[in-house]
Amino acid sequence: MIEQEDFLKKYLSARRSIGRYAKQKHNDTGIKRKFTGEPYWEHPKSVSKVLAVFGAPERLIRAGFCHDLIEDAGVTWDDLYDESDSDIADIVSELTNDKEDLKKLGKEVYMNDKLIHLSSDALTIKLADNYCNLNDRPTEDQRKRILNNVRFLKRNRKLNKIQKELVNAILNR
Numbered sequence: 001m002i003e004q005e006d007f008l009k010k011y012l013s014a015r016r017s018i019g020r021y022a023k024q025k026h027n028d029t030g031i032k033r034k035f036t037g038e039p040y041w042e043h044p045k046s047v048s049k050v051l052a053v054f055g056a057p058e059r060l061i062r063a064g065f066c067h068d069l070i071e072d073a074g075v076t077w078d079d080l081y082d083e084s085d086s087d088i089a090d091i092v093s094e095l096t097n098d099k100e101d102l103k104k105l106g107k108e109v110y111m112n113d114k115l116i117h118l119s120s121d122a123l124t125i126k127l128a129d130n131y132c133n134l135n136d137r138p139t140e141d142q143r144k145r146i147l148n149n150v151r152f153l154k155r156n157r158k159l160n161k162i163q164k165e166l167v168n169a170i171l172n173r
Helices: 004-029 042-053 058-066 076-085 086-093 099-105 107-117 118-136 140-156 159-170
Strands: none
Touching: 004 042, 004 058, 042 058, 042 076, 042 118, 058 086, 058 118, 076 086, 086 118, 099 107, 107 140, 118 140, 118 159
């Protein structure tokens, strides 16, 4: 983890650069978190904070604010590109679930395959997302699925320092 001053500097810079856009798009949907009832915006904000605390680079913190925009807020790759850059748009696109494949393969098989094939940047965000999802009072089945996916990932993929720290934080919850 990084010094508090570095965390705040990176987090606030990312929030100023793309966070306002992500907040507006999430709030425009009116979606609430399933288990907490909070506005959906609270989730990507939490993901970005976790990324900052674990020392992720600012571009990943920015992508964390946007990680669900294509899937949940009707934003397109082009919209995201216009607001940020191709790097952020590509990472968010990569994190977006393919609903047909998800239905065909089932959630666990689909997610295990996705976790193995995500770029390192997208994987870091996905792990921060899983960490935050465990804070949202998931059902026991959802909690088990997250933990099983993370254990699978730990056994089957080389992880960088931040990813290892996130995996350990998830598994030690």
